[in-house]
Amino acid sequence: xxxxxxxxxxxxxxxxxxxxxxxxxxxxxxxxxxxxxxxxxxxxxxxxxxxxxxxxxxxxxxxxxxxxxxxxxxxxxxxxxxxxxxxxxxxxxxxxxxxxxxxxxxxxxxxxxxxxxxxxxxxxxxxxxxxxxxxxxxxxxxxxxxxxxxxxxxxxxxxxxxxxxxxxxxxxxxxxxxxxxxxxxxxxxxxxxxxxxxxxxxxxxxxxxxxxxxxxxxxxxxxxxxxxxxxxxxxxxxxxxxxxxxxxxxxxxxxxxxxxxxxxxxxxxxxxxxxxxxxxxxxxxxxxxxxxxxxxxxxxxxxxxxxxxxxxxxxxxxxxxxxxxxxxxxxxxxxxxxxxxxxxxxxxxxxxxxxxxxxxxxxxxxxxxxxxxxxxxxxxxxxxxxxxxxxxxxxxxxxxxxxxxxxxxxxxxxxxxxxxxxxxxxxxxxxxxxxxxxxxxxxxxxxxxxxxxxxxxxxxxxxxxxxxxxxxxxxxxxxxxxxxxxxxxxxxxxxxxxxxxxxxxxxxxxxxxxxxxxxxxxxxxxxxxxxxxxxxxxxxxxxxxxxxxxxxxxxxxxxxxxxxxxxxxxxxxxxxxxxxxxxxxxxxxxxxxxxxxxxxxxxxxxxxxxxxxxxxxxxxxxxxxxxxxxxxxxxxxxxxxxxxxxxxxxxxxxxxxxxxxxxxxxxxxxxxxxxxxxxxxxxxxxxxxxxxxxxxxxxxxxxxxxxxxxxxxxxxxxxxxxxxxxxxxxxxxxxxxxxxxxxxxxxxxxxxxxxxxxxxxxxxxxxxxxxxxxxxxxxxxxxxxxxxxxxxxxxxxxxxxxxxxxxxxxxxxxxxxxx
Ligand SMILES: Nc1nc2c(ncn2[C@@H]2O[C@H](COP(=O)(O)OP(=O)(O)OP(=O)(O)O)[C@@H](O)[C@H]2O)c(=O)[nH]1
Numbered sequence: 001x002x003x004x005x006x007x008x009x010x011x012x013x014x015x016x017x018x019x020x021x022x023x024x025x026x027x028x029x030x031x032x033x034x035x036x037x038x039x040x041x042x043x044x045x046x047x048x049x050x051x052x053x054x055x056x057x058x059x060x061x062x063x064x065x066x067x068x069x070x071x072x073x074x075x076x077x078x079x080x081x082x083x084x085x086x087x088x089x090x091x092x093x094x095x096x097x098x099x100x101x102x103x104x105x106x107x108x109x110x111x112x113x114x115x116x117x118x119x120x121x122x123x124x125x126x127x128x129x130x131x132x133x134x135x136x137x138x139x140x141x142x143x144x145x146x147x148x149x150x151x152x153x154x155x156x157x158x159x160x161x162x163x164x165x166x167x168x169x170x171x172x173x174x175x176x177x178x179x180x181x182x183x184x185x186x187x188x189x190x191x192x193x194x195x196x197x198x199x200x201x202x203x204x205x206x207x208x209x210x211x212x213x214x215x216x217x218x219x220x221x222x223x224x225x226x227x228x229x230x231x232x233x234x235x236x237x238x239x240x241x242x243x244x245x246x247x248x249x250x251x252x253x254x255x256x257x258x259x260x261x262x263x264x265x266x267x268x269x270x271x272x273x274x275x276x277x278x279x280x281x282x283x284x285x286x287x288x289x290x291x292x293x294x295x296x297x298x299x300x301x302x303x304x305x306x307x308x309x310x311x312x313x314x315x316x317x318x319x320x321x322x323x324x325x326x327x328x329x330x331x332x333x334x335x336x337x338x339x340x341x342x343x344x345x346x347x348x349x350x351x352x353x354x355x356x357x358x359x360x361x362x363x364x365x366x367x368x369x370x371x372x373x374x375x376x377x378x379x380x381x382x383x384x385x386x387x388x389x390x391x392x393x394x395x396x397x398x399x400x401x402x403x404x405x406x407x408x409x410x411x412x413x414x415x416x417x418x419x420x421x422x423x424x425x426x427x428x429x430x431x432x433x434x435x436x437x438x439x440x441x442x443x444x445x446x447x448x449x450x451x452x453x454x455x456x457x458x459x460x461x462x463x464x465x466x467x468x469x470x471x472x473x474x475x476x477x478x479x480x481x482x483x484x485x486x487x488x489x490x491x492x493x494x495x496x497x498x499x500x501x502x503x504x505x506x507x508x509x510x511x512x513x514x515x516x517x518x519x520x521x522x523x524x525x526x527x528x529x530x531x532x533x534x535x536x537x538x539x540x541x542x543x544x545x546x547x548x549x550x551x552x553x554x555x556x557x558x559x560x561x562x563x564x565x566x567x568x569x570x571x572x573x574x575x576x577x578x579x580x581x582x583x584x585x586x587x588x589x590x591x592x593x594x595x596x597x598x599x600x601x602x603x604x605x606x607x608x609x610x611x612x613x614x615x616x617x618x619x620x621x622x623x624x625x626x627x628x629x630x631x632x633x634x635x636x637x638x639x640x641x642x643x644x645x646x647x648x649x650x651x652x653x654x655x656x657x658x659x660x661x662x663x664x665x666x667x668x669x670x671x672x673x674x675x676x677x678x679x680x681x682x683x684x685x686x687x688x689x690x691x692x693x694x695x696x697x698x699x700x701x702x703x704x705x706x707x708x709x710x711x712x713x714x715x716x717x718x719x720x721x722x723x724x725x726x727x728x729x730x731x732x733x734x735x736x737x738x739x740x741x742x743x744x745x746x747x748x749x750x751x752x753x754x755x756x757x758x759x760x761x762x763x764x765x766x767x768x769x770x771x772x773x774x775x776x777x778x779x780x781x782x783x784x785x786x787x788x789x790x791x792x793x794x795x796x797x798x799x800x801x802x803x804x805x806x807x808x809x810x811x812x813x814x815x816x817x818x819x
Contacts, residue, residue, distance in 0.1 A: 359372045493518050525572060640710060
């Protein structure tokens with residue numbers, strides 16, 4: 001039996017159950033761990049669910065704290081149902097005197113004034129177990145999904161009303177908690193007003209305060225305000241965004257805008273309050289005021305914005321997992337996605353969902369799963385290259401008759417690099433040659449050990465064609481999702497990722513968005529990097545018009561002013577003005593960055609990047625001609641981890657054979673550089689490397705690789721010479737010429753073949769020989785150079801094994817100017 005089976009039986013979440021078992025001394029690793037018959041027996045004999053649940057309640061210090069009369073006599077119905085003991089562990093009550101600046105930290109706990117016992121100082125706070133607090137209605141943070149039924153929503157006249165959390169009811173049912181002053185009405189109104197804000201802690205029970213106390217309080221308050229102001233006026237450090245406006249800067253400096261304008265004028269810069277200034281100018285102003293300023297990291301700001309959704313754990317609700325299906329070509333990704341669509345029971349539609357957009361949500365056992373319907377790596381790479389981890393779980397499809405293939409390995413590396421759990425779907429088990437065990441065996445080489453072999457990778461045997469094993473796979477997805485504990489905020493303004501976007505002649509910009517947290521409403525102002533717009537229309541995965549979209553939902557929207565990039569994060573702005581401002585600022589920054597772009601990782605510039613703190617990990621992709629070299633190289637490279645520079649060297653992907661487009665894509669996405677050991681990129685890969693500015697370093701001696709990287713880490717690599725490829729030619733025929741040897745009738749595909757350049761012979765992407773050009777002829781005449789598009793005869797010094805289909809690469813060493 002497995003932990004999760006028993007968890008189900010006992011009615012616990014797998015995670016919690018594993019903890020319980022561990023607590024009883026049963027050595028389980030996680031929910032997937034198998035439990036021996038003996039352990040199971042021990043558990044069954046010794047575990048008392050009731051006692052356990054009671055012990056949880058005992059831990060609830062409200063009892064310690066509390067005279068029973070403080071509890072409401074009867075809990076409201078809703079609260080009662082939510083207080084199911086295994087829903088959540090109760091929170092600890094603490095009693096403390098909060099400092100002002102700590103107010104934020106407790107902001108989201110429920111705070112109520114401590115009963116005035118006469119000797120109370122203002123500022124005493126009691127944080128109560130929220131489950132025990134009466135009449136406070138909270139969204140079910142545990143197991144229930146919020147209902148985002150768009151149709152219901154559109155019936156409602158109040159936009160978003162359904163998704164607003166019920167406000168805490170401050171008409172406390174417990175008499176002892178009620179304010180005791182005479183001015184009840186006023187106080188009630190005040191409470192009402194307070195409730196409109198997010199939960200603001202109230203530290204002071206002013207209901208029983210005498211006039212004298214009030215005066216003291218006022219005085220104290222004033223004093224504190226003044227202290228705060230003084231504190232603020234002594235700003236010493238600020239962070240500002242590129243393109244900050246004069247007004248914004250003044251506010252951050254705690255100065256009047258006119259003061260800032262004056263300073264600017266002193267430097268000959270005429271700028272009005274709403275005008276943007278660049279960071280350098282802003283830092284001069286800051287210097288004048290004795291304030292140090294730092295450029296705000298835009299990505300950080302975005303991360304922070306996203307983080308606000310997850311700050312208050314008790315406000316979060318469970319969200320469906322988002323899945324990407326990956327695997328080698330023809331192993332059945334598309335068939336699996338099709339099979340899943342047909343297994344779907346969300347709408348009971350015959351033939352499954354008619355899909356309209358690049359993602360769809362299915363329902364299994366009352367739980368939703370969202371699939372990103374872009375099989376393969378493109379989605380993954382595009383998403384990740386922009387730093388958005390869209391996928392929660394990767395399903396790796398491996399054909400049982402074919403086993404682990406190069407793209408399988410790539411997919412594993414992609415998922416690992418993104419830190420996403422992998423579920424293996426061993427497909428085509430219906431085929432006569434199918435051997436699922438062989439697949440499992442091969443996967444162990446890549447660190448994926450199937451759970452029935454003692455590992456923790458879930459492998460499910462399926463036949464996408466015969467639609468077998470699909471439900472089990474979906475259940476496993478839900479299981480992993482449960483362990484991943486995926487949560488989202490049910491009501492905040494939406495954040496998420498653009499899955500794809502295009503320009504439609506009639507409709508304008510059409511973008512598919514995946515809401516990660518919060519709710520997107522029709523009419524919202526969405527901002528995605530440098531583009532923004534008002535959502536004009538929203539359509540779900542079945543083509544229905546909708547008004548709202550909750551977490552893990554994909555929708556197609558109209559309204560962006562330009563086409564946003566796939567994989568880009570989006571958020572909802574307060575209003576159009578803010579949205580436009582943000583997008584315009586991003587545009588300006590991007591323009592500026594493009595001008596001073598330092599480019600992706602390059603060995604020559606490695607030291608600078610390390611020194612500037614931009615690089616903490618040097619990621620490498622190693623491609624070699626034979627497995628032996630690959631292993632030797634990878635092992636040697638890992639040894640470079642012991643460097644004094646504190647830079648981790650990691651080989652994120654290794655393979656045998658020519659460098660393919662997918663290698664370059666992975667390098668671009670992960671900011672890696674490619675080490676080519678006796679291999680070359682194919683034409684597409686080469687073009688992509690140029691476009692993506694991925695550096696490919698070629699070597700033929702392992703020692704040289706190590707030496708160069710070591711030097712680069714230390715900043716000693718400043719090569720005086722650099723290899724420059726000058727031309728490429730294809731061998732179309734070969735001739736034996738007396739006294740000369742073998743001559744290859746070749747066609748120059750690009751560049752120029754110069755008689756004096758060096759030459760390499762490449763076969764199937766692998767360098768098989770390197771030498772000088774022995775002869776270069778146009779027809780019968782010797783030639784000094786032959787341009788692309790012409791034919792010529794090429795002889796290679798000391799090499800007569802040229803074959804039709806080989807390619808030549810000619811190169812020269814060029815001197816590099818030292819900086
Ligand atoms: N016998 C059998 N054939 C399958 C199964 N799943 C897929 N196939 C076949 O395998 C071939 C490839 O399937 P696809 O679903 O197109 O594979 P893919 O991985 O999406 O391929 P690409 O999109 O080209 O990367 C098709 O001919 C499918 O009919 C299966 O479970 N059993």
